[in-house]
Amino acid sequence: MIDEIALVEELQNIQTKEKAFRILIKEYKERLYWHIRKIVISHDDADDVLQNTFIKVFKGIDNFKQESKLYSWMYRIATNESITFINKRARERNIDITEMKQKLVSNLESDKWFSGNDIEIILQEAVATLPEKQQLVFNMKYFNHMKYQQISDILDTSVGGLKASYFHAVKKIELYIKKKTH
Amino acid sequence: MRENDEHTQNWKLSDDIKTGFTVPENYFKGIEDDFSLNLIEEKLPKNNVFEIPKTYFEELDHHIIEKIKPKKGKILNFKKIKLIPVAATIALIIFFGTNFLLNNNSELSYDEIVNWVDMNINTISSDDITIAFTDVNFDDINPYVTIKSEDIIESLINSDDIDFLIEEANINEIN
Numbered sequence: 001m002i003d004e005i006a007l008v009e010e011l012q013n014i015q016t017k018e019k020a021f022r023i024l025i026k027e028y029k030e031r032l033y034w035h036i037r038k039i040v041i042s043h044d045d046a047d048d049v050l051q052n053t054f055i056k057v058f059k060g061i062d063n064f065k066q067e068s069k070l071y072s073w074m075y076r077i078a079t080n081e082s083i084t085f086i087n088k089r090a091r092e093r094n095i096d097i098t099e100m101k102q103k104l105v106s107n108l109e110s111d112k113w114f115s116g117n118d119i120e121i122i123l124q125e126a127v128a129t130l131p132e133k134q135q136l137v138f139n140m141k142y143f144n145h146m147k148y149q150q151i152s153d154i155l156d157t158s159v160g161g162l163k164a165s166y167f168h169a170v171k172k173i174e175l176y177i178k179k180k181t182h
Numbered sequence: 183m184r185e186n187d188e189h190t191q192n193w194k195l196s197d198d199i200k201t202g203f204t205v206p207e208n209y210f211k212g213i214e215d216d217f218s219l220n221l222i223e224e225k226l227p228k229n230n231v232f233e234i235p236k237t238y239f240e241e242l243d244h245h246i247i248e249k250i251k252p253k254k255g256k257i258l259n260f261k262k263i264k265l266i267p268v269a270a271t272i273a274l275i276i277f278f279g280t281n282f283l284l285n286n287n288s289e290l291s292y293d294e295i296v297n298w299v300d301m302n303i304n305t306i307s308s309d310d311i312t313i314a315f316t317d318v319n320f321d322d323i324n325p326y327v328t329i330k331s332e333d334i335i336e337s338l339i340n341s342d343d344i345d346f347l348i349e350e351a352n353i354n355e356i357n
Contacts, residue, residue, distance in 0.1 A: 021250070025243050033239075037232050047238075054246045116231030123227055142223070143230070167215055174222045 002027055004070045011061045021058055028071065029054075031144075032078045038139040039082040041104040041124070043113040049085050053078045072153040079136065079154065101128040101135075119181070126176035133157070134169040141166050 002023065010020035032053060037046040056077050064073060090100035105128045108114045108121055116124070127135055136155060140146045141162075148159045155162070206212075 018247070018250075022243060022247065025246055029239060029242055033234075034230075034232075043232070043234055043238075047242075050242075051246055051249060055249055058250045113233045113235075114231055115233055116227070116229070120227045120229070120231045142226070163212075163215075167219060170219050170222050173226070177226075 005066070008061070008064065008066060008070060012064075017058075017061075024057070025054060028074060031071075032074060035075060035140070035144060036078050036082050038143050039079070039136070040085055041101075041108065042111065045085065049078070049081050053081045056081065069153060072150075075154040083132065097132075098129070104128070119177075122177055122180050123173070125180070126173040129176060130169050130172060134165050134172070137162055137165040138169040138173070142170075 007020055007023065010016040011024065013020075029050070033046060033050050036049045036053070037043065040046050040049055053074070057074055060077075064070070086097060086100055086104075090097045093100065093103075095103070102125065105121070105124045108116070108124060127138060130138060133155070137151060140151045140154075141148070148162050151157075151162050152159050157165075
């Protein structure tokens with residue numbers, strides 16, 4: 001477990017910034033990658049978004065005031081970068097964001113970096129139909145196994161609100177899967 | 183029977199006696215919801231079906247480090263913008279604006295740049311610019327570029343808006 005405060009100090013010191021940044025990448029790359037991947041679906045897109053996230057972190061770390069935990073701040077950047085990426089793609093194709101997410105999922109069957117069966121594709125389709133907040137909460141709780149308090153720190157939403165979001169998300173997913181499989 | 187009734191009665195607490203234990207608000211409703219959720223979750227697939235190339239995470243660090251290293255070339259210190267007269271700053275805007283217009287990868291309009299710099303002229307830092315304009319690929323426009331003052335002046339002289347710029351410079355002097 002790294003000492004976040006000490007790491008931030010080294011990141012904000014020009015002499016030790018690069019060395020500390022390498023430690024930061026090593027510590028958080030996998031967690032951030034899987035968070036991003038669940039949102040943007042494709043590996044290549046997740047790779048782009050992840051690299052952009054770390055570059056944003058590197059450039060913005062001098063202004064990081066430690067009002068939140070470092071990982072919460074980084075997860076927020078990763079989330080925003082993922083959403084921005086999808087919004088940009090949607091604009092380029094002149095479609096809305098929900099349709100864009102469904103398009104991304106529809107490519108899964110032919111995606112070499114996806115090994116799921118039909119029901120797993122249906123689950124991804126169901127998640128793509130959720131409103132943005134519910135989708136984020138579901139991904140973070142169900143797939144990333146994060147605790148409500150961790151999610152609350154990142155999304156700046158109360159634990160109660162998150163529980164409600166998750167409950168509604170799961171119910172909608174259940175309904176979607178039932179419709180598709182009957 | 184009567185004895186049993188009395189025996190039973192001795193074990194039964196009076197409704198007036200409180201246990202002293204309390205529970206959070208909506209606790210029992212929460213239990214129902216949690217149970218319902220657990221039942222649904224049990225039926226959902228749990229495998230991680232997203233895969234990655236074998237050496238992806240090993241190679242990732244190198245790619246990111248390469249991107250954060252300053253590119254070879256001149257360095258533009260954005261803090262110097264504060265010391266350059268407004269007219270010269272506008273020349274910088276024209277320079278970057280031209281760069282953006284020629285660069286098809288950028289979605290940023292020329293007006294957006296001008297408006298943003300105009301509003302934030304006193305507080306511009308390189309972090310602000312990179313964080314504010316998330317759609318711009320700064321690698322393409324090479325932001326770390328030094329512009330000599332002679333180049334700025336030459337740009338001003340050749341500018342179509344020279345009259346406007348001179349007026350702006352005069353206003354700046356008065357202030």
